Amino acid sequence: MKKILITSTLCTTIVxxxxxxxxxxxRTFVQSKYIPDISLVMDTSYVSRDMSDDKVSEFxxxxxxxxxxGSHTHDGxxxxxxxxxxxxxxxxxxxxxxSSVDPFFTVDGVFHFSESNTEIEELYxxxxxxxxxxxxxxxxxxxxxxxxxxxxxxxxxFADMPLVYEAFLGMHGLNxxxxxxxxxxxxxxxxxxxxxxxxxENSQMFxxxxxxxxxxxxxxxxxxxxxxxxxxxxxxxTVLAGLSYARGSSRIDHTDDDEAHALSAMxxxxxxxxxxxxxxxxxxxxxxxxxxxxxxxxxTYYDVDSSGSxxxxxxxxxxxTGLYSQVIYGVNxxxxxxxRYDTIFQNDVTKSGxxxxxxxxxxxxxxxxxxxxxxxxxxxxxxxxxHSLCDENGDRQSFNTIMLQANLSIGAHAAHSF
Amino acid sequence: xxxxxxxFLLPLTLCAKLSVAVSYPYIGALTxxxxxxxxxxVILAKGNWDPHFVVPRPSLISKVRNADALIxxxxxxxxxxxxxxxxxxxxxxxxxxxxxxxxxxxxxxLINKPISVDRAGGDIHPDGNPHFxxxxxNVLILAKTIEEFLISIDNQNADAYxxxxxxxxxxxxxxxxxxKEKMADKKGMRVIQFHNNLAYFNKAYGLENIGTIxxxxxxxxxxxxxIKTIKLIKDKKPYCILHDVYHSTKTAEFIRxxxxxxxxxxxxxxxxxxxxxxLTSLFDYLVGAMQ
Numbered sequence: 130m131k132k133i134l135i136t137s138t139l140c141t142t143i144v145x146x147x148x149x150x151x152x153x154x155x156r157t158f159v160q161s162k163y164i165p166d167i168s169l170v171m172d173t174s175y176v177s178r179d180m181s182d183d184k185v186s187e188f189x190x191x192x193x194x195x196x197x198x199g200s201h202t203h204d205g206x207x208x209x210x211x212x213x214x215x216x217x218x219x220x221x222x223x224x225x226x227x228s229s230v231d232p233f234f235t236v237d238g239v240f241h242f243s244e245s246n247t248e249i250e251e252l253y254x255x256x257x258x259x260x261x262x263x264x265x266x267x268x269x270x271x272x273x274x275x276x277x278x279x280x281x282x283x284x285x286x287f288a289d290m291p292l293v294y295e296a297f298l299g300m301h302g303l304n305x306x307x308x309x310x311x312x313x314x315x316x317x318x319x320x321x322x323x324x325x326x327x328x329x330e331n332s333q334m335f336x337x338x339x340x341x342x343x344x345x346x347x348x349x350x351x352x353x354x355x356x357x358x359x360x361x362x363x364x365x366x367t368v369l370a371g372l373s374y375a376r377g378s379s380r381i382d383h384t385d386d387d388e389a390h391a392l393s394a395m396x397x398x399x400x401x402x403x404x405x406x407x408x409x410x411x412x413x414x415x416x417x418x419x420x421x422x423x424x425x426x427x428x429t430y431y432d433v434d435s436s437g438s439x440x441x442x443x444x445x446x447x448x449x450t451g452l453y454s455q456v457i458y459g460v461n462x463x464x465x466x467x468x469r470y471d472t473i474f475q476n477d478v479t480k481s482g483x484x485x486x487x488x489x490x491x492x493x494x495x496x497x498x499x500x501x502x503x504x505x506x507x508x509x510x511x512x513x514x515x516h517s518l519c520d521e522n523g524d525r526q527s528f529n530t531i532m533l534q535a536n537l538s539i540g541a542h543a544a545h546s547f
Numbered sequence: 548x549x550x551x552x553x554x555f556l557l558p559l560t561l562c563a564k565l566s567v568a569v570s571y572p573y574i575g576a577l578t579x580x581x582x583x584x585x586x587x588x589v590i591l592a593k594g595n596w597d598p599h600f601v602v603p604r605p606s607l608i609s610k611v612r613n614a615d616a617l618i619x620x621x622x623x624x625x626x627x628x629x630x631x632x633x634x635x636x637x638x639x640x641x642x643x644x645x646x647x648x649x650x651x652x653x654x655x656x657l658i659n660k661p662i663s664v665d666r667a668g669g670d671i672h673p674d675g676n677p678h679f680x681x682x683x684x685n686v687l688i689l690a691k692t693i694e695e696f697l698i699s700i701d702n703q704n705a706d707a708y709x710x711x712x713x714x715x716x717x718x719x720x721x722x723x724x725x726x727k728e729k730m731a732d733k734k735g736m737r738v739i740q741f742h743n744n745l746a747y748f749n750k751a752y753g754l755e756n757i758g759t760i761x762x763x764x765x766x767x768x769x770x771x772x773x774i775k776t777i778k779l780i781k782d783k784k785p786y787c788i789l790h791d792v793y794h795s796t797k798t799a800e801f802i803r804x805x806x807x808x809x810x811x812x813x814x815x816x817x818x819x820x821x822x823x824x825x826l827t828s829l830f831d832y833l834v835g836a837m838q
Contacts, residue, residue, distance in 0.1 A: 232644065255634075257642055262612050264637035313612045313636065319605040360605035367604045411597035411793050461795075463767055503766060504627070505666060539666070544631040547603050 165228030168540035170283045172220040174212045180528040182214050188518035188526060192478040192487035193449055194296040194333060195386070197518065209243065210300050212288055212532050219244055223281065227543060233258050239281070250304065262313035272303035273311070273323055274354050274373045275420050276402040284545050286418075286457050288511050288534045292471035292493050293422045293451030296517075297398065299333035303375065306330070307350060318361050325354040329377045334396055334424070336380035343431055343439040344380060344393040352377030356400075360547075366407040369547065373400035379426055384433045387521075392445065394428025406547075412462045419454035423475075430480060443481040450475035451491075465499040473517065488525070491517035509534040565701050568614035568641065570625050571598060572817040573680050574651065574689075576826050578618060580715045581694050585704045589614060591632070594818030597793040598678075599670070599765070601628040611636035616700055618693065621652030622677035647700050654692040655679045659746055670765025678815065682747035683723045683830055690715055722827055726834045727752075733837055737785035739776065739808070741794050744815055748833060757783055760798050768798045780806045789813045792820060811836050 178185065189195040198210060211220040220243075227237040239251035253268030271279045277291060278298075289295070294302055307327035314320040329335040329351030337347035358371035374397070381392040399422070406416035430445035451473035459465045471493040478485040497511040513530040520526055564587040569575045575590040582588065589610050592601040598620075611617065611632050617640075619625050633641060640647045657675025664673045679685045694712040698705045734753035738745075741760045749756050758779050762772035780802065787809040788799050799810050813833060814820045823829050 232642075257637065258639040259637065260639045262637065311637075313608065315613055317606075317609060317613075319609045321605075321608075358605075362604060362606050367602070367606070369605055406602075408602060411600045461767075503666070503670065543634075544603065544627050544629075546631045546635060547605055 163228070165226045166541035166543065168225045168538055168542035170221075170223040170225070170281075170536065170538040170542070172211070172223075172283060172534065172536045174218045174220060174288060174532050174534040176212050176215055176218060176530060176532050178215050178528060178530045180526070184520075185518075185528070186213075187521055189521075190296055190473060190476075190491050190517060191519055191523055192447065192476055192485065193473060193491070194299075195383070197295060211282065212530075212534070221282070223250070223283065225542065229257075230254065250301075262315060264311045266309040266311075267307070269304070269306045270309065272305060272325055272327065272354050272375075273309065274303050274325075274356060274375055274398075275400040275422070276369070276371060276404060276418065277420065278302045280545075283536050283538065286455060286465075286467055287469055287495055287497055288509060288532050289495075289513070291420065291453035291469070292491070292517055293420070293453055293473055296451065296473060296491075297334055297422055297424050297449070298331055301331075303327070303331060303352075303354070305352065307352075319359060321358045323354075323356050323358075326350050327352040327354060327377070332381075334379060334381075334398070334426075335375075335377045336382070337378050338380050338382070340380055340382045340384065340391040340393070341431070341433065341437060341439060343442070344391060344429075347378030347380060365409075366405065367547070369402075369404040369406075371400075371402045373402070374398070375400075379428060384437055389433040389435065389437075391431040391433055391439075392426070392428060393431070394426045394445065396424060396426040396428075398422060398424040412459065414457075414459040416457045416459075417454070418457070419452060421450065421452040423448075423450040425449075444479075446479045448475065448477040449473060455495075463501050465501070467497050467499075469495040469497075471495070471517065488519070488523075493517045505539070506537045507535075509536070565615045566613060567616045567618060567697075568611055569617070570601075570619040570629060573826060573829070574618050574620065574693075576817055577686070577690050577693050577715075578697075581690060581708055581711045582697055583707055583711050585701065585707055586697065591629075594814075594816040594823075595792055595820070597791075598624055598816065599627060601625075603628045603631045605635075607632050608635045611641055612638050614638065615640055616647035616649070616696075617641040618649040618651065618696065620677060620680070621650035622657055622674045622679070623672045624652075624677035649692070649696045651689055651692060652677060652679070654688060655685055658750060659743065669761075669763025672764075676743065676746045678744040679747050681745055681815065681833070682751040683719070683726060684751065685747060686826060687716055687719055687723075690719070719827075722830065726830055729834050730837065736837075737783055739780065739785050739788045741788070741790050741799065744791055745789050745813060748813075752837075754837075757785055760788070760802070761794075773798060773802065777802055777805050780808050787811045791815055 185198045186196060212218050222242040224240040229235050234254045234256060236254050241248045241250040249269060251270045253266050253270045256265040273279045305327035307325055309325045311321060311323040327350055329337050335352045337349050337351035339346040354375040356371055356373035360369040376397045379392060379394040379396045383390050402420040404418045406414055408414045426447040428445060430443050431439045432441040434440050453469060453471045455467055455469035457467035473491040474489055476487050476489040478487055494514040497509055499507055499509045501507045511532045516527045518526050564585060566587045566589060567578055568589045568591060569578055571592050572590050572594040575588045578586060578588045591607050660675035661671050690712060694708050697708045730752040737755050737757050739758050740756055743756060743759055758776055760768050760776060762769055790796055790799050790810050790812055792812060792814055803810055814823050817823055817829055823832055
């Protein structure tokens with residue numbers, strides 16, 4: 130036994146001792162050249178809000194979304210939205226790994242670390258050889274629905290998600306397991322069509338799991354997405370426009386809430402996006418970006434008691450529309466400034482055939498200024514005036530937030546799309 | 548059914564020229580010279596903008612999607628934009644390892660290869676300085692590389708490509724001699740640049756770059772570095788500031804006002820300035836600006 134130990138120690142010394150001497154290329158079985166591209170993005174912020182955290186976390190948009198600014202729990206895991214607390218916030222560390230698999234596929238993994246948990250934000254393979262302008266993607270990914278949904282937080286122009294996305298689809302947007310097929314037309318003008326078949330596990334809008342003994346389990350996959358995008362240039366101005374549609378089953382479980390309830394429905398969401406970006410030179414631009422989202426949900430609303438049994442049920446239908454519109458001015462490589470207007474202006478809810486007046490015109494105004502020390506570091510000062518939320522009595526609240534956000538990345542990070 | 552399809556598609560393939568997408572205008576010009584009427588060249592980037600920061604506009608995705616081949620500069624010059632286009636375009640012919648993909652930097656001996664690669668040193672190019680087409684000798688190598696590439700992807704027109712290359716190289720050699728003579732007395736001349744994008748031009752004609760207005764590659768000028776540069780200019784008396792066309796000349800003008808140094812605008816590519824329509828006029832201009 131001792132002999133073995135000594136021999137193995139000796140062997141290890143020889144093997145690892147040799148590593149110092151031999152250059153990488155000459156090590157017989159070395160695989161270090163195959164290390165994928167690795168990058169790490171960190172996002173941290175200082176938040177000052179003129180309303181306490183516990184108060185804000187109770188606020189909701191009646192009939193649209195609950196607890197937008199507080200942490201929420203699904204599947205037993207707590208999720209804290211970005212910039213949730215007054216004072217310092219460590220929003221995330223995002224680890225990205227990507228590489229070719231073989232001549233036919235690439236794999237990308239995006240891992241999201243927060244202080245208390247880790248999530249696979251994206252993990253997908255992409256085909257590289259299908260040809261005819263087609264590309265297949267499978268795994269878990271951000272849907273290409275709309276414009277901003279596919280982008281990661283660090284490429285957004287504001288520290289927080291547009292209100293209409295956050296309210297309709299939650300802080301992760303449409304981030305799902307499934308398959309995506311995209312096709313680019315063989316034309317001079319950019320024209321792209323895509324379809325996605327997704328599992329449907331969006332806590333805010335889509336779901337398939339049976340709740341209690343009163344709803345049914347929906348078929349999986351439960352969510353279907355389709356979109357059409359086009360783009361053209363007029364001199365140094367680029368126009369990118371898209372139409373998107375998603376339809377799926379909803380099983381929304383709020384049976385643990387104070388006002389316990391559940392929802393079983395069929396839901397659709399229509400999106401239209403438009404981006405017009407004009408470049409003055411290589412570094413300076415002005416852009417106008419807007420998206421309108423309309424959603425309809427039709428199904429049954431279940432009142433639930435504390436023991437989890439259904440006490441009442443009523444037919445529910447929702448028809449809600451919101452938009453955001455933002456203008457960004459890139460002064461030069463270092464400075465950017467922008468303003469954004471958010472609103473949910475239509476909130477038609479009918480319960481058992483009667484209209485429920487939850488109010489509408491839920492508005493939010495934001496302004497930001499950014500300083501980039503390089504392409505890899507940005508510091509952003511953002512001001513929000515939020516007039517979109519109500520307290521539990523349904524009274525509209527107004528509050529202001531100032532955020533100082535730092536977003537820095539290291540390593541080999543792939544270039545961003547337009 | 549299949550036969551019908553072939554019959555229908557055959558005339559399309561017969562009259563269709565090979566479409567070659569290229570990253571920068573200078574590559575487009577070389578490809579046009581060598582490819583002649585057999586090649587349809589599609590240029591992605593604009594010549595008057597910073598080659599490091601090309602906007603990956605969706606219209607460029609369509610151009611890559613419809614290309615039969617792709618020629619790029621390489622040496623990480625396209626790292627910030629071309630990869631996004633390639634990924635979106637999903638064109639097997641323009642995949643990095645495809646036979647129809649050409650990375651020109653692999654055929655050139657690069658200079659200024661950094662000893663240590665760390666972003667604390669700014670936005671450096673780990674493989675060396677990528678602006679190699681500004682040495683006229685390299686242009687000849689690039690032309691030859693493109694000739695061989697076009698022959699490899701379109702062998703039936705090999706004779707045309709060979710003939711076009713011979714024609715190009717003969718006239719280029721004449722011009723090279725002319726530029727050499729004009730630049731002969733410039734050897735040892737000291738210059739300042741904004742970004743070291745004329746490294747190969749300077750090397751070709753023996754100009755000595757003693758400093759850059761940006762403190763580190765890709766990092767905008769700081770006041771401390773500007774003061775240092777002014778002192779350097781006063782001490783070493785360089786002939787001029789060679790300035791690219793895409794960065795603002797504001798800092799250079801401030802330095803000029805403090806030191807009296809001349810600013811010479813140096814185009815880096817075709818279309819960087821008006822009237823620069825081909826490689827010959829680019830070098831004519833560069834050499835002329837130094838006179």
